[in-house]
Amino acid sequence: MQSLQDKASEWSGVAAADAFAIDEVNVFEALGGTPQPFVDLSTNFYTRVYEDEEEWFREIFSGSKKEDAIQNQYEFLVQRMGGPPLFSQRRGHPALIGRHRPFPVTHRAAERWLHHMQQALETTQSINPDTKTKMMNFFRHTAYFLVAGNEMTRQTQSVPPCKHATNKPAE
Numbered sequence: 001m002q003s004l005q006d007k008a009s010e011w012s013g014v015a016a017a018d019a020f021a022i023d024e025v026n027v028f029e030a031l032g033g034t035p036q037p038f039v040d041l042s043t044n045f046y047t048r049v050y051e052d053e054e055e056w057f058r059e060i061f062s063g064s065k066k067e068d069a070i071q072n073q074y075e076f077l078v079q080r081m082g083g084p085p086l087f088s089q090r091r092g093h094p095a096l097i098g099r100h101r102p103f104p105v106t107h108r109a110a111e112r113w114l115h116h117m118q119q120a121l122e123t124t125q126s127i128n129p130d131t132k133t134k135m136m137n138f139f140r141h142t143a144y145f146l147v148a149g150n151e152m153t154r155q156t157q158s159v160p161p162c163k164h165a166t167n168k169p170a171e
């Protein structure tokens, strides 16, 4: 059976090695060792999401306050990119597939999410070009990993561990 990682690579067009190039250096330290670049990116991203002209996509986020969504995302990114475990301290294990279970994470939604993230990255000055490329590969792969996970959770309750939420090897 094709694993979620394999599906993520196939659907996103990003090989696992490129998706996890973010683990080859400590991105958090490379960007100055403060949460600020991640706050900038998440604010930029969610401002686009909450103002999206496509109502079907904007609606997916209607259950959360924009400020909370920004905090959840930037704390996750700080942690995942090599900084302190801000997300887990406040929210627990990232468990991304489980946390996205209430939402329609379809191929179409993934493309819209990635469109906003691409634009947010392009207009965030505090992240250098090389890091932007690495982060976008991680985002593309993760988005499709979540699409594959969303399809799977409709069939089963248990989800396998993933490398998208931790840089420790999958068990």
Ligand code: HEM
Residues within 6 Å of the ligand: 060, 061, 064, 065, 068, 069, 070, 072, 073, 076, 091, 096, 099, 100, 103, 104, 105, 106, 109, 110, 111, 113, 138, 139, 142, 143, 144, 146, 147
């Ligand atoms: C594929 C399309 C995606 C959709 C439609 C989607 C949708 C959502 C929604 C509606 C929320 C709730 C907002 C909140 O209250 O925080 C959320 C939260 C979150 N998403 Fe996504 N997401 C997608 C992709 C991603 C990707 C690619 C990542 C990581 C790289 C990600 C990471 C997160 C995190 C960390 C949270 C906060 C979870 C929590 O604190 O409970 N999402 N997402």
